[in-house]
Amino acid sequence: MYFIPQPMKVEYKDSGEEQKSFVLSYRSYLVLDPSCGEKLTGQAGLVQKALEEKLGFGLALTRGEGRRGDVILEQCPQMEREEYHLTVDEGNVRICGGEAGVWYGCQTLLQMVEQCGAVLPFAVIEDRPDIPNRGFYHDVTRGRVPKLSFLKKMADRMAYYKMNQLQLYIEHTFLFRDFSEIWRDDTPLTAAEILELDHYCAERGIELVPSLSCFGHLYKVLSSRGYSHLCELEGAQEMPFSLRGRMHHHTINVTDPESLSFIKGKIKEFMPLFTSRQFNICADETFDLGKGKSAAAAAEKGVDRIYIDFVKALCEFLVENGRRPMFWGDIICGFPEMIKELPKETICLNWGYAKYQREDETRWLSDAGAVQYSCPGACGWNQFVYLIENSYENICRMCSYAAKYHSIGVLNTDWGDFLHVNHPELGIVGMIYGAAFSWNGKIPAFEEINRQISRLEFGDEKEQFVGIAASAAGESAFAWETAIRFKELGAVPEFTEDHKAYIAEHLGEMEDVDGKNRRLSEISRKLYGCIVHMEAGKAKLVKPYLVAVDAIRLFNELGKVVTSRNYGLSYEQQPDAWQLAEELENWLYHYKEIYRRVSKESELSRIQELIVWYGDYLRAEEGKG
Numbered sequence: 001m002y003f004i005p006q007p008m009k010v011e012y013k014d015s016g017e018e019q020k021s022f023v024l025s026y027r028s029y030l031v032l033d034p035s036c037g038e039k040l041t042g043q044a045g046l047v048q049k050a051l052e053e054k055l056g057f058g059l060a061l062t063r064g065e066g067r068r069g070d071v072i073l074e075q076c077p078q079m080e081r082e083e084y085h086l087t088v089d090e091g092n093v094r095i096c097g098g099e100a101g102v103w104y105g106c107q108t109l110l111q112m113v114e115q116c117g118a119v120l121p122f123a124v125i126e127d128r129p130d131i132p133n134r135g136f137y138h139d140v141t142r143g144r145v146p147k148l149s150f151l152k153k154m155a156d157r158m159a160y161y162k163m164n165q166l167q168l169y170i171e172h173t174f175l176f177r178d179f180s181e182i183w184r185d186d187t188p189l190t191a192a193e194i195l196e197l198d199h200y201c202a203e204r205g206i207e208l209v210p211s212l213s214c215f216g217h218l219y220k221v222l223s224s225r226g227y228s229h230l231c232e233l234e235g236a237q238e239m240p241f242s243l244r245g246r247m248h249h250h251t252i253n254v255t256d257p258e259s260l261s262f263i264k265g266k267i268k269e270f271m272p273l274f275t276s277r278q279f280n281i282c283a284d285e286t287f288d289l290g291k292g293k294s295a296a297a298a299a300e301k302g303v304d305r306i307y308i309d310f311v312k313a314l315c316e317f318l319v320e321n322g323r324r325p326m327f328w329g330d331i332i333c334g335f336p337e338m339i340k341e342l343p344k345e346t347i348c349l350n351w352g353y354a355k356y357q358r359e360d361e362t363r364w365l366s367d368a369g370a371v372q373y374s375c376p377g378a379c380g381w382n383q384f385v386y387l388i389e390n391s392y393e394n395i396c397r398m399c400s401y402a403a404k405y406h407s408i409g410v411l412n413t414d415w416g417d418f419l420h421v422n423h424p425e426l427g428i429v430g431m432i433y434g435a436a437f438s439w440n441g442k443i444p445a446f447e448e449i450n451r452q453i454s455r456l457e458f459g460d461e462k463e464q465f466v467g468i469a470a471s472a473a474g475e476s477a478f479a480w481e482t483a484i485r486f487k488e489l490g491a492v493p494e495f496t497e498d499h500k501a502y503i504a505e506h507l508g509e510m511e512d513v514d515g516k517n518r519r520l521s522e523i524s525r526k527l528y529g530c531i532v533h534m535e536a537g538k539a540k541l542v543k544p545y546l547v548a549v550d551a552i553r554l555f556n557e558l559g560k561v562v563t564s565r566n567y568g569l570s571y572e573q574q575p576d577a578w579q580l581a582e583e584l585e586n587w588l589y590h591y592k593e594i595y596r597r598v599s600k601e602s603e604l605s606r607i608q609e610l611i612v613w614y615g616d617y618l619r620a621e622e623g624k625g
Helices: 036-054 101-114 148-160 192-201 242-248 257-273 293-301 302-319 336-341 360-367 388-404 424-439 446-456 463-470 480-487 492-510 511-532 535-569 579-600 604-619
Strands: 010-011 021-023 029-032 061-065 071-075 082-087 093-097 119-123 125-126 133-139 165-169 207-209 277-280 323-326 347-351 371-375 408-413
Touching: 010 293, 029 036, 029 323, 036 061, 036 071, 036 101, 036 192, 061 293, 071 101, 082 101, 101 119, 101 148, 101 446, 125 371, 133 148, 133 371, 133 424, 148 165, 148 192, 148 424, 165 408, 192 257, 207 277, 242 347, 242 480, 242 492, 257 360, 277 293, 293 302, 302 323, 302 336, 336 360, 347 408, 360 388, 371 388, 388 424, 388 446, 388 463, 408 424, 424 446, 424 463, 424 535, 446 463, 480 492, 480 535, 480 604, 492 511, 492 535, 511 535, 535 579, 535 604, 579 604
Parallel strands: 029 061, 029 071, 071 093, 133 165, 133 408, 165 207, 277 323, 323 347, 347 371, 371 408
Antiparallel strands: 010 125, 021 119, 082 093, 082 125
């Protein structure tokens, strides 16, 4: 039997060759011991509904003393908050633990029922997490704003895998009352949606932590008429839009007193929507700091000084308002000793996304006395299909560094650079890696954890689905980001040379493009073949994978046309450009249907614009768009 995360101790009770078992009957009760408080009472109702969905019949819910044949929940004050013991014997199923532990034990029970139905093997499970804070960070700004229904589903999956924190990355995609200019052309999340999601998460043992970009990455804010004067660089608001440009510039001018007041105003409006007493100010990738309006201050004091002073002011403001500050650690890694100047409560979010991520930054911050989270990545940014093997290796290492250097949390990230083109439900595999490896440091092999996820998450009795999906990642020849950079050549002069260098660097990926496309066709065939082995309700995720794999293949074919017309490469099998344009446009129809299942309209129009541009490019005789 599989459990994700793997419990610390699992022991099955056998009688010779015969496995003893307990039968969950339609006459059984789900019993709350009088020790269980109000929160567990509400959660028991959620467990009751989940059991009914899995078994086809419900267990009556009651409070009091359990009887033979019942499932009994008991809160034990002598146990740690997240610790639980689950026993299945001839009399009943009993879950006892701390308040959160009982809830986690219920998730383990649901995983047993998922695999065994109503007939459960006798077992004793003892469990608790290695790392207390186990979170997921989801980008809801740079391309996609998810629907509330999707965010609730995400919270459900997080709870199932025993995660306890969720953060949503927001630059401008919240409907601020006083800053309409920054969200007016988007489909922002509303205060009512945040309040509802906060309550929904809390019911499931998840802390919804507010996260708001407050320093760098403020494109929509600092290119607006109302607030462009606060931008570090002069004239940034006049720069033509580009996806590269909005990632790179638009750092706030810390030497203007209005900047601090403006950011504090945004925080004041945002933080009351959350029950969490933490707040992430981000403060990452401040690329332009000291290069424009703050250059004189940077020359006098140092870039590190003007950086830390602004971060300190925001952190102190949060502490004054009863919040614990968080911020990304990429900048302060260059001068880690300055972390001592921040309020002692401050949490440094130490991110690193390389497949074989080094531990240096984690060690530097630890040596400097930082309270830190280790923050790996699900590795889906700029990809149609998540780089599953990369995420496995990255998350393994970052979770091991978290344990080695006593990080108080792991925050696994899913960014949306360049329009968040991937279907976010495909990120569930990376999410599960983070949940599993932060709970239990004994990490299964790549193939083994993928079999477990295939069975538990996708209902694939052959346990192949995740392994097949993982194999698609290495078959990209003309990637999404390369296609964007080619389209943007010359559109923003500042980035033209950067785009040229990037494309030249990646031309080698076109080698064996026909072999890659043959393998992609075989991967599609295997994905179709999985459907017969999957639970009916879970097979609906196959189409998003198929559409993503088709996208890789079609963009590989597009790469042939682009590189032969513009870079002098040649191929034995050259696509018909007009036919390829039609294939791309038909692909877009299905992509939009899947996109709208889980996301608001957001920036779907920008993705459509790119496909239309390439349709025209393919039909142009000289291929110059």
